[in-house]
Amino acid sequence: MQKITILIHCEDQKSIIASVTNYIASIDGNIIYLDQHVDADENVFFMRLECELRTDQWNLESIKAHFKMNLATKFNMAWEMYTLDQKPKMALFVSKYDHCLYDILGRYSAGELPLEIPVIISNHEDLESVAARFSIPFHYVPFTKDIKEIGEKAQLQLLEHYQIDFIVLARYMQIITPNLIATYKNNIINIHHSFLPAFPGAKPYHSAFKRGVKIIGATSHYVTEGLDEGPIIEQDIARVSHSHSIEDFIMKGRDLERMVLARAIKLHAERKTMVYNNKTVVFS
Amino acid sequence: MQKITILIHCEDQKSIIASVTNYIASIDGNIIYLDQHVDADENVFFMRLECELRTDQWNLESIKAHFKMNLATKFNMAWEMYTLDQKPKMALFVSKYDHCLYDILGRYSAGELPLEIPVIISNHEDLESVAARFSIPFHYVPFTKDIKEIGEKAQLQLLEHYQIDFIVLARYMQIITPNLIATYKNNIINIHHSFLPAFPGAKPYHSAFKRGVKIIGATSHYVTEGLDEGPIIEQDIARVSHSHSIEDFIMKGRDLERMVLARAIKLHAERKTMVYNNKTVVFS
Amino acid sequence: MQKITILIHCEDQKSIIASVTNYIASIDGNIIYLDQHVDADENVFFMRLECELRTDQWNLESIKAHFKMNLATKFNMAWEMYTLDQKPKMALFVSKYDHCLYDILGRYSAGELPLEIPVIISNHEDLESVAARFSIPFHYVPFTKDIKEIGEKAQLQLLEHYQIDFIVLARYMQIITPNLIATYKNNIINIHHSFLPAFPGAKPYHSAFKRGVKIIGATSHYVTEGLDEGPIIEQDIARVSHSHSIEDFIMKGRDLERMVLARAIKLHAERKTMVYNNKTVVFS
Amino acid sequence: MQKITILIHCEDQKSIIASVTNYIASIDGNIIYLDQHVDADENVFFMRLECELRTDQWNLESIKAHFKMNLATKFNMAWEMYTLDQKPKMALFVSKYDHCLYDILGRYSAGELPLEIPVIISNHEDLESVAARFSIPFHYVPFTKDIKEIGEKAQLQLLEHYQIDFIVLARYMQIITPNLIATYKNNIINIHHSFLPAFPGAKPYHSAFKRGVKIIGATSHYVTEGLDEGPIIEQDIARVSHSHSIEDFIMKGRDLERMVLARAIKLHAERKTMVYNNKTVVFS
Structure with missing residues (x-):
């Protein structure tokens, strides 16, 4: 049956x-x-x-x-x-932050994610040892504005080679090229460390601290060409107070990032999300 | 149409x-x-x-x-x-606590509840003035163990007279008789001031304080013969800490009780709840 | 003692x-x-x-x-x-929305707020009957751009007459004049129906719906000259999904507005807030 | 300085x-x-x-x-x-569940925990490979009712050898002996997979499902001789509905267990907890 x-x-x-x-x-x-x-x-x-x-x-x-x-x-x-036996193949893009990577690989190893992770791609070499711990192929693909064509080409070749179905940016700190976005339309998931649409772009915890918010958040969304403007999959929040420093915001935020990204990955891999009109329908 | x-x-x-x-x-x-x-x-x-x-x-x-x-x-x-034009008729049973009563009547007056409140019944006279403020008929029906047959009879007559569809116990502090429960099966909603099944019965905030919990709760449920054992409709919680006294628990709990009871009333009045096997299916 | x-x-x-x-x-x-x-x-x-x-x-x-x-x-x-026996005197400013007004007056009548409400001021006559239910003086003070000097003068006279310590804008839909803000510096509390700084200004639920957020919020803050930019006192959120309409957002939001405003009022009245550098220190 | x-x-x-x-x-x-x-x-x-x-x-x-x-x-x-430079030494006790273990070791490797983990002790050999991935010594110490003296002795020797300051039971499925509890008084942290005091003992998710709760929880507490009765350090909850199966409860619960245990470990390692009268004071 x-x-x-x-x-x-x-x-x-x-x-x-x-x-x-x-x-x-x-x-x-x-x-x-x-x-x-x-x-x-x-x-x-x-x-x-x-x-x-x-x-x-x-x-x-x-x-x-x-x-x-x-x-x-x-x-x-x-x-x-x-x-049900068709597990999607997910590529992880990372830079230097390791907390989301550890969380995803831990969940993956504990059998919680209905997917395969054939490859980790990074624009830095720092996290190669983490990939090695979990025995997952790691590819260092340098990427800066100056070499974005070369970088994109290398990314696309790896994605094709590993027959990747969708990409997760686990605190990957570089722009995704329009070509890659088009190739993986509604199949690239990013985690942004704020409660979007508040504080898009860089250093959201610093902005949140400056504004004196009482709640911080994290948002997972599909990547589109507009920075941090893609369809939102999942969000969550944590309470903060005047007694918390920016460093406290960042530390509390790490937990939010982990949870919100892990939930988005699971929903996507279980085919529970649909995109329409820059919004998601999430049948959870 | x-x-x-x-x-x-x-x-x-x-x-x-x-x-x-x-x-x-x-x-x-x-x-x-x-x-x-x-x-x-x-x-x-x-x-x-x-x-x-x-x-x-x-x-x-x-x-x-x-x-x-x-x-x-x-x-x-x-x-x-x-x-949709059939609004159910709800009777409110109260004793001396007024916070849930004010909340329900405020929401009712603000047009948030798809129901009618033809009558408030109480075993004390204290809240008659609150009913008067909102121009709702108030009936004082004394009720103690000794006179429960008389009390029940008076309750049933009023419920019949006002053609009541369902009953809400807004911190009503007396037992509901088996006969009344049977007459209004799955149509009597109670608010219990704990996160059931923890702390059933009397003085749950005191018990929660003694146990040193870090979260308190409130639970709305349909009334069955087993005390605080009926099908749960809705629950919610609030964080507490060592710095909170029992009085703080009670004050925070009032907000929980208000919210959880209001949500249960709305779900029931919108015909979104079904009961089976001492559990609820809530299509919200 | x-x-x-x-x-x-x-x-x-x-x-x-x-x-x-x-x-x-x-x-x-x-x-x-x-x-x-x-x-x-x-x-x-x-x-x-x-x-x-x-x-x-x-x-x-x-x-x-x-x-x-x-x-x-x-x-x-x-x-x-x-x-402790010095209860601050609070003026309520309202327009046409009644849900926050009912909530505040209900809590006040239930003895939960350590303050006095000597007066309700409104730029519309709609809510006079609500004030009457709770036996609180109601003053109709028309206010539009064209007559803002007259309006402001009438407001200030009433505030002085009733010896008001602080003002709460319970969904008051008009601008507060710079003069009034200066007179009641850090003593005017507003409730904004979004998770600030996301969606400042008008129709935040509509904007939130359009953006496809998974969480909506409400924010209480002290009023400063910058619209919705004052020091944040309290925030809270509720989950939404694709299945919720704008009307659902608004209805869920009413509960957030009530709760977040009530908490801010209580914190302020209990002298638990301090303002510095456009942020609050809240000793709760 | x-x-x-x-x-x-x-x-x-x-x-x-x-x-x-x-x-x-x-x-x-x-x-x-x-x-x-x-x-x-x-x-x-x-x-x-x-x-x-x-x-x-x-x-x-x-x-x-x-x-x-x-x-x-x-x-x-x-x-x-x-x-601040005195990092406490923590021993992990595990059995067969790996999700909390992966989470703790991931956080530890990511530099989030101010402590050292010199040893993992288990009554099963299953998780040895996980320990190996993170290069942490793993000791298999069989433990059943019949050999509890032998087991306890081996545990105590290891704890002494590694100069352990406190113990974390990361879903360790065996009783801790009174002697070990006394030796590490207020220094053994357990994670229980329910919102205590609801559903102590075995199979709490099954009991929660049967009761039809709308919220499940997890509780971290110091271990005392009374099963699941020790001072509570931290609790958290997640919403469930009729549409969730027991398997869904268990899966959602894993996230709660991870988070609540990680927070308790951090609070304890940062010396932010004090125990008195079977309750905790948590200065967070």
Whole structure:
């Protein structure tokens, strides 16, 4: 018995839920999870569905073809379909900060993340020893403004070589090129160390301290060309007070960054996120 | 165009979602909200559905009869159906504490609660002036162990007179009789001032203080015969520290009690809660 | 036996804590609360102290004079001293939104706020009936750009007449004049319905919805001439998701506004806040 | 210039704060942090103080002797004094769960914890490879009811050999012997996977699921002879709903366990906790 996950979005239309659920019944499928959302302003329908197929007659390719022909085309759907055994391949981009890297690799080693990490790419050599501890290939790819074409090319070659599905910037401190963003559209996740849209850009903890906020935050989002302006996946916050220094903000922030990035990675890897209109639908 | 809300639970069965959504399509209904849940252990299916009926051919009675005949009976469903203009009637039971009462009446007056409050019933006369401020009928019904038959009878008469749909115990400090619980099964909401199941019964803040907890809580639940053991609707918490006295716990707790009770009332009045197996399904 | 609260800030200096605590010992005082903070960047010392005076020889005026002569002048302190029975007088400014008003008046009536509310001032007549329910004088003071001198004058006269110590803008929708801000420096509290500094200005829930945030917030702050830029007293947040509409944001936000404003009022009335460098020190 | 941390508790007495702060001034110390608490019910005074000594005339031993003679004895204080360069030595006890272990070792390697981890002790061999990744000595010490004397002896020998200051049970699944508890009184930290005192003992997530709670929690506490009854250091919670299975509770709980244990370890290692009357004072 096979389990598949289907993500759909399309124009909202009459009887669309009935049509999808009828289709699943028609292939002898048992729905074990269904969530849907209608963006009333934009008139867009979103659905996430998990079902078990009671027969073994299908493989992923044949069920995809059948779904397309018998349902997707009719409703002009944008859609994706996955089997549970397809673990996405994630590349980690890092620079010098190691706390998110340790957290992700710890969770990965503890079996909490439904994904594979074939490669870590960095613009510095500092964290090679961390990668070695977890026996994950580490590639040093220098990247500065002056050599961004060379850097981008090396990145893309590695990503292709390791058949990477999505990229996580675990406190990677360099710009991602427009070409790379386009190649991995809605598949690059960044962690920003503020409660966006407050304090985008550099040194957000310093700005938060200066403003005298009583709560700090972290935000994970898909990377778009606008700096820190991509669709938000997850956010969380922590209380601070006058008694906390900037160093305290940074230390408390590390915990937020870890948690918020780990949750975003998990949601993405479990195919629970959809992007539309620079916002996310997160079926969690 | 009419809006209806349907709540369903029944044994989980093949094609049940398709059957319901087909039914809605068959009566020319447009689903604007659908959420469902399967309790895999108990094999029970739950659904909440809101839809707009495009025609005016139905009134509530006729659509109910049609739904029963064409869908509910076939799947042996327990079900309820409401139109949006049916505001439930809520009775407030109070004793001497006024903070939850002020909060509920303030929200009610500010138009935040989709319900009517035809009556406040109390075993003390203290809060009559609060009821008067908000122009709500107040009935003093003495209640002690010795006169519980008389008290219960008076309560039931008032509830019948005001055609009450559900009861909220806003820090009401007396036992509810089994007969009243049975009459209003899953329709009496209590607020308990602890994070249940920790600290049931009397003086939970004192017990929490003694145990040295770092977080206190409040719990709203449906009333059953077991004291503080009914299905939990909503909970929330607040941080405390060694620097807080019992009085501080009580003061912080008042805010929790207000919020948690207000949320439970709203969820219930919006028909977003279902009870099964001493637990709630809350479609929020 | 008398209880006094002392707030101090001054340049950080050697032995300052010892000097203050020695002083309290010298007047036979028993310290029951002491909290202090040093802003290392600015080299400023802050202290809040509560003590019981074991003798009845002092009244507030004489102890103030003694404190000034024997301690405050030597360290060049900015300081305030209060007795517990001095309840500050608070004016409420409102427009048309009633949820914060109901909440504050409910808490006030329930005895939770250590202050007096002698007057409610509004630029609309809508909420007069709410004031009447709680038997609080209500004054309608029209205020628009065109008549701001007249409006300001009427406001100042009322504030003087009622001997107001501080002002709370409970969703008051008009600009406060620079003159009024100067007169009540660090004594006007506003509630802004966003997680500042994100979304200052008008319609923050709409902006938050458009940005696709996963958390919304509210911020209470002292009013300064820069719009929504004053020292932050308290903030809180609530989770939202793609399934929430702007109306849901607004409804959830009302709870945040109520809570965050009520906490700020309480902190201010209990003399637990100090302002320095556009930030607050909150000894809670 | 040397930084020292002093922890004091004693009977509450007149002028005690003045006496301590005068003492610090007398040795030419500059107080950079002071927090104090009075347990009014028990009449106990607690203080935590950090100061910089402007001269180099003291070493830890001489300042301790001087403090004892000139202050501590007079007030009959229980007290501790530390220099910042004294990192406490922590032993990790583990069984088969690896998520807390990865988290602690990740934080340790990232330089977030002011302590040393000379040894990991386990009653199973499973996690030896994790210890190896982080190059920390791992000792397999079998422990069951039948061989508890042998096990305890081996544990104590290792703890002595590695000069261990405190022990952290990172989901260690065996009883700690009374002898070990006595030897490391208030120096053994456990993480329990529920919001104590709700659901002590085995399988708390299963019990929480059965009860239908809307919030789950985790609790770190010092180990005493009563199972899960020791002084609570830190707690935190996460929201759950009807849609979460027991497996979801467990997965969400892992994050709570990690965070709550990491915070407790940090507080303890920074000497910010004091124990009295089965409760903690946490100066954070």
